[in-house]
Amino acid sequence: MSTPDPRGLGPGAMLGILGGGQLARMMALAAADLGIRTHVFAPDADSPAFDIAARHTIGAYEDEAALASFADAVDLVTYEFENVPHATAAFLAARTPLHPGARALALTQDRLSEKSFVAGLGLAVAPFRAVDSLADLERAVAELGRPSVLKTRRFGYDGKGQVKIAPDTDLAEAYEAIGHFPAILEGFVAFSREVSVVAARNADSAFAAFDVCENEHRDHILAFTHVPARLGAATAAAAIEAARKIGEALGYIGVFAVEMFVVGEGEREEVIVNEIAPRVHNSGHWTSEGAETSQFHQHVRAVCGLPLGSTTRRGIVEMENLIGEAALRWREILAEPGAHLHLYGKRDARPGRKMGHVTRLKAER
Ligand code: AMP
Secondary structure: OOOOOOOOOOOOOEEEEEOOOHHHHHHHHHHHHOOOEEEEEEOOOOOHHHHOOOEEEEOOOOOHHHHHHHHHHOOEEEEOOOOOOHHHHHHHHOOOOEOOOHHHHHHHOOHHHHHHHHHHOOOOEOOEEEEOOHHHHHHHHHHHOOOEEEEEOOOOOOOOOEEEEOOOOOHHHHHHHOOOOOEEEEEOOOOOEEEEEEEEEOOOOOEEEOOOEEEEEEOOEEEEEEEOOOOOHHHHHHHHHHHHHHHHHHOOOEEEEEEEEEEOOHHHOEEEEEEEEOOOOHHHOOHHHHEOOOHHHHHHHHHOOOOOOOOOEOOEEEEEEEEHHHHHHHHHHHOOOOEEEEEOOOOOOOOOOEEEEEEEEEOOO
């Protein structure tokens, strides 16, 4: 550990990262650019971030002895995934600064508390009801109608733990399909587009958002991000203001993403908040070449107490996720003018696995 400096951590500091996937890997690369070393803690010996980090620990998130030595060896801990167990976050936070904090984690791990929190800020969310039994589900469907979406409160990602309640869906089967876990039912939002705001906030309450981006999913996994999003200027400003309010209410430190649905057109166009991710986000990968500061550099700056960088966009940007065997096209992509290839160093190109991404930059017309 280095001596604390009130101006923030700088070169030579050791940043601890929980989780060893591609987000941790890109965070570690960004930290290295700033002369900051990283220590990655992850359970899997094959973690992509281990290739980059100065140090790593292979350990379970419940292993207190391993967590204690990790905390002693770093100046600060951050994480790449929102499902960090509460006990792990609390254990680490008692020993070393943890950014973003345990409150952001707790709120965003539970869709019911997250939706209630966002609605409490006066921001639009889909209508929702808590579902703890089949009887609750029947009542909620009677109130919100069909179609609607049943989601587990915890541990859902990329469309997992989610069932659409269509006109002919049997409710007992739907409740069975999500494993009888505590859930919420959401009214179906007939959106025209899905967008997100990736933003950062630091301990000085400085806030900086990247331009709103538009996300295209295939099989519930992000396939493309396009920036700027096709959105009226007032709607884009409202989306960024929503993110600012969320960041402020959480006293947030670090990069976060707010996923939103766009509904209505023209004067009636508005955004509805779907989900908050308390971490760097796949829909922010375009910033690596597409903005003056990448989301990964911005996250390192924010958590280390350093000034935030400029979020100015550098043209029209497209990000394509390379999923499964799509990554085998890497030679072709390398030959493509204006394409920037990022591979995550994963050996096995299994279907549905995020293997890398490409950003493509075009000059603004
Ligand atoms: P989530 O896990 O909440 O991010 O949802 C995954 C995807 O399901 C979203 O990106 C949407 O495409 C779709 N979805 C989720 N909630 C709703 C909703 N209330 N209405 C319509 N589509 C939804």
